[in-house]
Amino acid sequence: MNIVTFLLFGIFPLSAAISPINLENCNPGSYFVENYIKYQCYQSGSVKGYNIAGCQPSNDLTGVTLQQWETHNEKWFKYHCVIDGTNAQYSVKTCLDPVGEVLPVGKTRSFPDGETFTCFIERNKVKLNHQTSEQYMIYHAIVPANYVIVRPNGDVEI
Incomplete structure (x- = not known):
């Protein structure tokens, strides 16, 4: 060399x-x-x-x-587009519950029928845990989580 x-x-x-x-x-x-x-x-x-x-x-x-900061919803996840000059990233922003409401990373939501949904990060992937009295399923986002920020109060922001 x-x-x-x-x-x-x-x-x-x-x-x-x-x-x-x-x-x-x-x-x-x-x-x-x-x-x-x-x-x-x-x-x-x-x-x-x-x-x-x-x-x-x-x-x-x-x-x-999608252009800068635009989002796209799929069944269980909300994605966003980040463009910074000559770099771009399509990344998962948050989870969505079964009625399409945002479920932030690190949060859990329960429904009257006993279903529970938890949005979390594991091995740089955002995942959604869906639990019923009979089943336990985990959904995976299609792209890795990026721009993960842990706030001083413990909240996680993507």
């Missing part, structure tokens, strides 16, 4: 030094989706690149594209 390579890898993390996206197949004006993020290819002179176009809940080119 020469000194220039060492300096580059010493200054920039390896993941930033090597792009996971193959720009050879990127045609100007076309779109592609990778890890729930939608990108648009461009070319300026001889330089090819891509811009973030939004978050893509379908994880393909079909369906709605």
